[in-house]
Amino acid sequence: MAKLPAPKVLAKDGSALWNNVTSLITFEDPRETHTLRQACLLEDDVARLRAELKLAALIVQGSTGQPVENPLLGAIRNATALQARLLSSINVVPASVNDLSVAGRRLVSSRYA
Numbered sequence: 001m002a003k004l005p006a007p008k009v010l011a012k013d014g015s016a017l018w019n020n021v022t023s024l025i026t027f028e029d030p031r032e033t034h035t036l037r038q039a040c041l042l043e044d045d046v047a048r049l050r051a052e053l054k055l056a057a058l059i060v061q062g063s064t065g066q067p068v069e070n071p072l073l074g075a076i077r078n079a080t081a082l083q084a085r086l087l088s089s090i091n092v093v094p095a096s097v098n099d100l101s102v103a104g105r106r107l108v109s110s111r112y113a
Contacts (some may be wrong), residue, residue: 007037013047014040025090032090039086046079 004027006018018040027033053072062068 004033006040010037010040011044011047014042014044017043021087021090029091035086035090039083042079042083042086046076046083049076049079 004018004022006015006022010018018036021036027036049072053070053076056070056072058070058073059067060070
């Protein structure tokens, strides 16, 4: 089966994640392809949130004047947690058990490199 091209709606970071995952895994179930697409869209969202956070303060003023963390930090945490759940729900069926550990290590290292 040929490698799936990245959906056109994905930006740079989402496309990179798509290409990393699809280079390791063959998808036969459209539900899993949809799950991967959603995870890649989240990758793009997180990249945009992080770009915004670079321009903002980490501590901002709360509704009553108290110092609070920037809400962008919570949005990034929520998006990455959802993304992790989506990626872990994809059914990986490698050719052998050894392939699974190699593929898993590659996915983890590419995601957090």
